[in-house]
Amino acid sequence: MGKKKQEVRYDADGVRRVMRKRDYFADFGGQLGLGLMANLVGQLTYFYTDKVGLAVGGVGIMMMIAKIIDALTDVIVGNMVDHSKGGNKKYYSWMLRMAVPAAVVIVMMFTVPKGAGSAVSLAYVLLTNLLLTAVIYTMIATPFGAVMIVRTNSLSERSSMGLFRAVGNYGAGMVISIVTIPVTNMLGGTQNAWIKYGFVIAVAVLLLFLICYANGRKAKFASDFEAEEQQMETEEEEAVPFKEALGMLLRNKYWMIILLFNLITSITSAVAASSGTYYAKWIFGNDNLVAVVGTVGMLATFVGFAISKPIISKFGVTKTVQIGLLGAAIPSLIRCLMPTNFTVYVVTGLVSSFIQIPLMCLYGVLTAMTVDYNEWKYGKKLVAMSGGAIGFGSKVGNGLGSVVLAGFLAVGGYNAALESATTSMRYSIYGFSNYLPLIVNLVMFFIFTRFDLEAKLPKMREEVAARKEEK
Known part of the structure; x- marks a missing residue:
């Protein structure tokens, strides 16, 4: 017997619905992983000053430099993604490429060398922050954000995706703000305790990204359905300088x-x-x-x-x-x-x-x-x-x-x-x-x-x- 043909559904505006329940939950997981990364960075100033012993002024300068560079990378990465090949699947492929590096760098954030001197420690702070936020986070978040745009043409489904993503992002903030200090204190309150905590978060982020990618690579986008109806292949949009x-x-x-x-x-x-x-x-x-x-x-x-x-x-x-x-x-x-x-x-x-x-x-x-x-x-x-x-x-x-x-x-x-x-x-x-x-x-x-x-x-x-x- 052949596969059962999926029922065609439309929203109130007459636009075809393409999302399945598992798509929303996979989307939620991807945003939860991004939220854990972003909110973990918010805890770093306290970690650097109180657990590693770095001067607050130096930490502030490093974080400010990282934030400025981080802001500039979004437009560059966005243009890079638009120029990349792979059709609709390219938006999820970036998540697969960056999943393992994300987990590795999350752990590295807490392995600041304490005995190497203040200058070396601050340079390490700057480097790891740039890697996590300006490079890895941006290379996942930018194409993942684009998925909402190309996945469906239905405003209703886009709103639902936005709701699931908002819950994922807010939930990540709640998890990090509520459990970070109690858990690290329970583990001893030292830098080693934070490294162990970072490892757990890193594994969670890795799994969430892999699950989201696994679902996304099988997903059918609105343009795929349009191409099927017109009996033609999905065309890749020509990149703009x-x-x-x-x-x-x-x-x-x-x-x-x-x-x-x-x-x-x-x-x-x-x-x-x-x-x-x-x-x-x-x-x-x-x-x-x-x-x-x-x-x-x-x-x-x-x-x-x-x-x-x-x-x-x-x-x-x-x-x-x-x-x-x-x-x-x-x-x-x-x-x-x-x-x-x-x-x-x-x-x-x-x-x-x-x-x-x-x-x-x-x-x-x-x-x-x-x-x-x-x-x-x-x-x-x-x-x-x-x-x-x-x-x-x-x-x-x-x-x-x-x-x-x-x-x-x-x-x-x-x-x-x-x-x-x-x-x-x-x-x-x-x-x-x-x-x-x-x-x-x-x-x-x-x-x-x-x-x-x-x-x-x-x-x-x-x-x-x-x-x-x-x-």
Whole structure:
């Protein structure tokens, strides 16, 4: 007997569905592996200073250099992936190539030579950080991000992929933040304990990447189904020279809006990740309250993920983003009016976390929409480069976030040795915790009122399809 023919399914917009349940879970695993790598890097400053004994200033400089170089590699790797051969399978082949190097370098991150001198240790810190983030992570994350764009043409399926990836990324952050210190302390709290911990994470990352690749290499993409229906082979898009491709992206207003969106939200996210400790210590007088706020925020996040898909389905991509931005501005406004009330602080944090979760699920979807626009306007998708350049905005935003935070503290005359905060210190903390997110979310809301691509996409796709039939 022959193989049972797969039932053809369509979404509400009449676009063919191609995703299977195992595709979503494999996708989740790939993002979980990337998230473990990224969030592990966030723990390194503490490891370098408290376990290896390196000077915080030297570590900060090395990490800053690594972050700058890391940000630049996204566009380069994106263009490199677009120029590579292999059809749709090329997006997963990079994951296979980098899986073992990723596991090896994760362990190497913790084998800093302590007895070789400060200069050698710092050089090792810089080298391993560059290898993990600027090279290996980027070479996996850039083509993996492009998969969401080329895997399916259905906005509904792209939203579901975004949801699974957001859960994977957030889950990785939770795992690393919750278990790292207790586990390494349980193992002895020494550098050797961190090496053992790194080995376990490395094995987990390796397995997750291999599982994701194994599923991906068998997957059928939207273009594969289209080629079958037209009884022809899938054509490989001709690569565009780097300078020409970059010029096309810069003339795509929708891509520019998403780039700005990623840049600004990454800045505020980076600031928010550190602001809670300062707020709890200097405004409420007890830094242990961070755990209370974090637990409440985590509960809100779970609920947010659970209802993200229905929200996106009901309101659509653009309206969901606009509601999220406006909704996030309101809690910040309330905090500005009542900055010293702990209950208000906790409740507004809960509401803000809940409202912004659907936005986390839509970064890839929005990028995919700009790629569709590229194809309509220029006849070229520029898949990986579009996603890589968006990744550039995120990485630069994260780097600038620490600069913004330091700038606010410097202007406020921050002094960690004081027993209580001065007036200027308190207002600097209010500035980056309350006023900055209020202003940023309002600005982004008004910018997104110009994002009308979602309504135009169906007609654009019809025109692209008609052009292909004429050839």
